[in-house]
Amino acid sequence: MSGARIEDLLRVLAPQVLGLLVRRHGQFDAAEDAVQEALLAAATQWPAQGTPDNPRAWLLTVATRRLTDEWRSERARRDREAALAAREPAYAGVAPAADEQPPDRDDTLMLLFLCCHPALARSAQVALTLRAVGGLTTAQIARAYLVPEATMSQRIRRAKQRIGATGARFTLPGPGERDERLRAVLQVLYLVFNEGHTSSGGPDLHRVDLTAEAIRLARLLHRLLPDDGEVAGLLALMLLTDAHRAARTGPAGELVPLAEQDRARWDHAAIAEGIALITEALTWSPPGLYQLQAAIAAVHAEAPSAERTDWRQIVALYRLLARVSPSPVVTLNQAVAVSMVEGPRAGLAMLAPLDADDRTAGHHRLAAVRAHLLELAGEPEPARAAYLAAARGTTSLPEQRYLELRAARLAPGAGTAGQRLPRAGTSSDVG
Structure with missing residues (x-):
C-alpha cells in the first residue's frame, strides 16, 4: 500500500x-x-x-x-x-458510556460532538476536531492556521483538559441538546472549509489540506446522519464551492473572480454531486442556512456563463436566507446580488447599515464590496480609496494583490479594466 x-x-x-x-x-x-x-x-x-x-x-x-x-x-x-x-x-476526564457497545461500532459521531463541546471556545473546537477526528498532527494544524506549533499544542491541551473538567460523558447528547451541538459541529466544519478555501493570511489563496479534510468529515457526517437536511446542505455547499478551485487562480497564483473564471476548468463531477445533494434535500427538509447557501452556489454552477447567471433567483434565495439566518455576511452578499438586478445604488444602500455593525465595520470585505459597487456606479475615486482600504485590511497576499491592482486601474489616467468581483465573505457567490 x-x-x-x-x-x-x-x-x-x-x-x-x-x-x-x-x-x-x-x-x-x-x-x-x-x-x-x-x-x-x-x-x-x-x-x-x-x-x-x-x-x-x-x-x-x-x-x-x-x-x-x-x-x-x-x-x-x-x-x-x-x-x-x-x-x-x-x-478523571470523560466518563465512559454506561452501556458497553460492540467493538466494531463507529463512535466518530460521538467524538465529533465531544470535540464541539459547548464548554470550548470555537477556535479550540476547530483545533480539537482536526486533531482527534481529522487525524492531523499538531504541527499540520498550526501551519494551516499560521500560528506557532507550541501555541497550537497549548490550545489543544487546554481543550482536552477543559473537556475532562466538565465530566462530559461519551454518549450522544439528548434530544434537547443534540440540535445545538450539531449546529456547532457544522459550524466547525464550515470554518475549517472556509479557511482552506480562502486563507485568512499568507501567500497562498487555498489550503487544499483543509478543504479536503472538511469535505471528508462532512461526507462522514452525512453518512452517519443521512436524514439531516443541513448536513446534506453543508456537504453540497462544500462540493459546489471547491469545484471552482482550479479556476480561482491564474498562472502566477493571482485571484481570478467568479465572473472571469474559465468554467471549463470547474470540477463538473463535484458540481453534479453537489446539485443532486441539495436538490434532493430541499424536497423533504425545511431550508436552513447551509441548504440555502448551497442552493445559491448551485444557481451559479448551473449558469453556462457569468452573463447568463439567474440573478433574480439568487436575490430571492438571499432574501429567504436573510429571514432564516440573518447576519452581516448575508447582507454583504445579498447587496452584490441586488446590485446585479436593481443596480449598484441599491446594493450600496444595503451596505450603509453595516458600517455601524461591530462585526463588519472596518472589515476588508465590506470595503471590497463597497469598492466594487462604487466602481459599477461610475465613481472611480471613492472606489479606488475603498479598494486600497480593503487591501490594507487583509492579510491574504493574493487578495491584497488583487485589490491593489483594482485600485491601480482606477488611478487617474490608468483607464479601467473589465468589471471584477472580489470575494465578499462567503464562498457561494463569488467562486
Missing part, C-alpha cells in the same frame, strides 16, 4: 480507535495521546513492513498498550490495571 493510501486509511481509522478507547476507558486526554502515538508508529512501520490484515485492531492494540504504559508509570498501578481488567474504570 502506498504512503498516500496509508495516510488516508489512518485518517479514517483514527477517530474510530479513539472513540472506542474513550468509550471503554474514559480519560479523553490520555486516550487521544495514545492514539496519536499509535498513528505515528503505523506511519513509520506500515510502509516498510506492510499493512496488517486488521489495521484497526493493530492501532487499537498499540494505543491500548501505550495507554496502559502511561498508567503504569503512575503510582496507582494495581488499581488502574484492576480497573482495566474489569473494564469498569472511573478515571
Whole structure:
C-alpha cells in the first residue's frame, strides 16, 4: 500500500480507535495521546513492513498498550490495571458510556460532538476536531492556521483538559441538546472549509489540506446522519464551492473572480454531486442556512456563463436566507446580488447599515464590496480609496494583490479594466 493510501486509511481509522478507547476507558486526554502515538508508529512501520490484515485492531492494540504504559508509570498501578481488567474504570476526564457497545461500532459521531463541546471556545473546537477526528498532527494544524506549533499544542491541551473538567460523558447528547451541538459541529466544519478555501493570511489563496479534510468529515457526517437536511446542505455547499478551485487562480497564483473564471476548468463531477445533494434535500427538509447557501452556489454552477447567471433567483434565495439566518455576511452578499438586478445604488444602500455593525465595520470585505459597487456606479475615486482600504485590511497576499491592482486601474489616467468581483465573505457567490 502506498504512503498516500496509508495516510488516508489512518485518517479514517483514527477517530474510530479513539472513540472506542474513550468509550471503554474514559480519560479523553490520555486516550487521544495514545492514539496519536499509535498513528505515528503505523506511519513509520506500515510502509516498510506492510499493512496488517486488521489495521484497526493493530492501532487499537498499540494505543491500548501505550495507554496502559502511561498508567503504569503512575503510582496507582494495581488499581488502574484492576480497573482495566474489569473494564469498569472511573478515571478523571470523560466518563465512559454506561452501556458497553460492540467493538466494531463507529463512535466518530460521538467524538465529533465531544470535540464541539459547548464548554470550548470555537477556535479550540476547530483545533480539537482536526486533531482527534481529522487525524492531523499538531504541527499540520498550526501551519494551516499560521500560528506557532507550541501555541497550537497549548490550545489543544487546554481543550482536552477543559473537556475532562466538565465530566462530559461519551454518549450522544439528548434530544434537547443534540440540535445545538450539531449546529456547532457544522459550524466547525464550515470554518475549517472556509479557511482552506480562502486563507485568512499568507501567500497562498487555498489550503487544499483543509478543504479536503472538511469535505471528508462532512461526507462522514452525512453518512452517519443521512436524514439531516443541513448536513446534506453543508456537504453540497462544500462540493459546489471547491469545484471552482482550479479556476480561482491564474498562472502566477493571482485571484481570478467568479465572473472571469474559465468554467471549463470547474470540477463538473463535484458540481453534479453537489446539485443532486441539495436538490434532493430541499424536497423533504425545511431550508436552513447551509441548504440555502448551497442552493445559491448551485444557481451559479448551473449558469453556462457569468452573463447568463439567474440573478433574480439568487436575490430571492438571499432574501429567504436573510429571514432564516440573518447576519452581516448575508447582507454583504445579498447587496452584490441586488446590485446585479436593481443596480449598484441599491446594493450600496444595503451596505450603509453595516458600517455601524461591530462585526463588519472596518472589515476588508465590506470595503471590497463597497469598492466594487462604487466602481459599477461610475465613481472611480471613492472606489479606488475603498479598494486600497480593503487591501490594507487583509492579510491574504493574493487578495491584497488583487485589490491593489483594482485600485491601480482606477488611478487617474490608468483607464479601467473589465468589471471584477472580489470575494465578499462567503464562498457561494463569488467562486
